[in-house]
Amino acid sequence: MTSQLLSDIPLLRGPVPLSHLIIRSFLFEGDKAVDATCGNGHDTLLLTELAGSTGHVWGFDIQEEAIAETGRRVSDAGLTGRVTLIHAGHEEMEQHVNGPVKAVLFNLGYLPGSDHQVITRPETTGIALDQSLKLLAPSGIVMVSVYPGHGGGACERRIVDGWAARLEPQEYHSWRMGQVNVMSDAPYCILVQKTA
Numbered sequence: 534m535t536s537q538l539l540s541d542i543p544l545l546r547g548p549v550p551l552s553h554l555i556i557r558s559f560l561f562e563g564d565k566a567v568d569a570t571c572g573n574g575h576d577t578l579l580l581t582e583l584a585g586s587t588g589h590v591w592g593f594d595i596q597e598e599a600i601a602e603t604g605r606r607v608s609d610a611g612l613t614g615r616v617t618l619i620h621a622g623h624e625e626m627e628q629h630v631n632g633p634v635k636a637v638l639f640n641l642g643y644l645p646g647s648d649h650q651v652i653t654r655p656e657t658t659g660i661a662l663d664q665s666l667k668l669l670a671p672s673g674i675v676m677v678s679v680y681p682g683h684g685g686g687a688c689e690r691r692i693v694d695g696w697a698a699r700l701e702p703q704e705y706h707s708w709r710m711g712q713v714n715v716m717s718d719a720p721y722c723i724l725v726q727k728t729a
């Protein structure tokens with residue numbers, strides 16, 4: 534019987550560990566990916582590690598401190614050359630990213646430990662989600678962690694859910710994944726996979 538260290542097993546509290554678990558099944562050496570909301574750089578680092586030395590990751594954030602923190606995190610891991618960090622909104626993704634990419638990750642809301650007034654906005658999130666689809670490789674995914682509980686989050690939830698629900702089922706597999714034993718405004722994941 535094989536044994537697994539308890540620390541190796543992810544605790545699935547909220548959307549982020551679930552999104553990481555899924556990303557690990559889709560992103561491999563040589564792939565390209567986008568972190569649409571760098572924040573503190575945790576997601577960028579994971580994407581960069583998975584894409585490996587022959588892959589590439591583009592990371593976006595509107596806050597200079599988020600770009601700086603993400604740069605530090607990637608640099609500390611010795612992976613600087615594998616990432617292009619862009620201090621701009623993800624709604625400009627198309628202008629910067631050289632696709633096709635296997636994964637686009639959105640972690641919406643505000644940067645923990647920072648100004649909670651600086652949040653992702655429904656208008657620009659909608660534009661960026663549409664651009665993500667244009668950049669996706671066949672079988673590639675867009676993974677969105679949605680936080681309806683903060684001010685502005687309810688409106689953003691409607692935009693993201695509506696976007697995912699309207700996609701043609703022949704062209705995209707569209708999923709909603711959330712914990713059911715929590716408040717109705719708890720965070721959840723939207724996952725969209727391009728079929729071909």
Ligand SMILES: C[S@@+](CC[C@H](N)C(=O)[O-])C[C@H]1O[C@@H](n2cnc3c(N)ncnc32)[C@H](O)[C@@H]1O
Nearest residue numbers: 570571572573574575576594595622623644653
């Ligand atoms: C929840 S945090 C992201 C957490 C991050 N992925 C991590 O691993 O730490 C959301 C981030 O989105 C950023 N943001 C807000 N509007 C944005 C936009 N239009 N384009 C890109 N980033 C944006 C915020 O500045 C904030 O850093």
